[in-house]
Amino acid sequence: MQGKMKAQMFYAPGDVRFEETDIPQIGDDEILVKVRAALTCGTDLKTYRRGHPTIIQHTPSTFGHEFASDVVEVGKNVTKFKVGDRVVGVNTAPCFECENCKNKQYSLCEHLQYLNGAFSQYVAVPAHILKYNFFKIPDGLPYEYAALLEPLACAVHGFDSIPAKVGDYVVVIGAGPIGLMFMDLLNLHGCRVIAADLSEHRLELSKNFGTIAQVNAGAPDYVEQVRNLTEGKGPQIVVEATGFPEAWEKAFEMARPGATVLCFGGTKKGSSL
Ligand SMILES: [Zn+2]
Ligand SMILES: [Zn+2]
Incomplete structure (x- = not known):
């Protein structure tokens, strides 16, 4: 043409x-x-x-x-x-x-x-x-x-790479579009999904995607709150969907021993942990 x-x-x-x-x-x-x-x-x-x-x-x-x-x-x-x-x-x-x-x-x-x-x-x-x-x-x-096919395909690909089992506690850090897609997929899979985000609005929104609890990632006792929500042990799986190194670090901090952490968000070039 x-x-x-x-x-x-x-x-x-x-x-x-x-x-x-x-x-x-x-x-x-x-x-x-x-x-x-x-x-x-x-x-x-x-x-x-x-x-x-x-x-x-x-x-x-x-x-x-x-x-x-x-x-x-x-x-x-x-x-x-x-x-x-x-x-x-x-x-x-x-x-x-x-x-x-x-x-x-x-x-x-x-x-x-x-x-x-x-x-x-x-x-x-x-x-x-x-x-x-x-x-x-x-x-x-x-x-x-x-x-939405492409971002959803990315989330499905990430979901396929984690050993999520029915009943697992999964924390999804970041309740933006990708994080919400993860929450939906994990909820449909039968996991107990906890949302973490800095935005109260996004945390509220995550309730529509099957989260059982919402934690403000800006709270000083953020990791402790997650631990309390997961029988004191931390989640079996953490999905990081923000792309910030601080969120990656928190993901490792809250995960229980033997957990799987999916670092999904791409960080800025040169970022270090
Ligand atoms: Zn895209
Ligand atoms: Zn190739």
């Missing part, structure tokens, strides 16, 4: 501009989608503040990575989708060939391919991502919900 579109373009940390730019052109194995709903992820905020070593590979770059869309053009070799399909994807695809991929650690792929442009009117979806990580949206699922 020829023409111009509106897009948020990333120039540098703190410098994102709403501009008119060319609609991207697709190859024979690609599709063009029109964005219908886009979300702002914590990673977008981090990228806005300090740039990103892998997501932003050149500047100016289109920006944003969580979106749901309609197919408006398909390359001549594409059979997976047709014009008019409602689609959602995740913004990366692993190479399946590097050492980490061969060990099935796909999120650590050394050649992860990225897709930006959620904050644009149109996005050209590259063949590799289209093949492995683009899906039809089920009928009846609104675009706004479908666009």
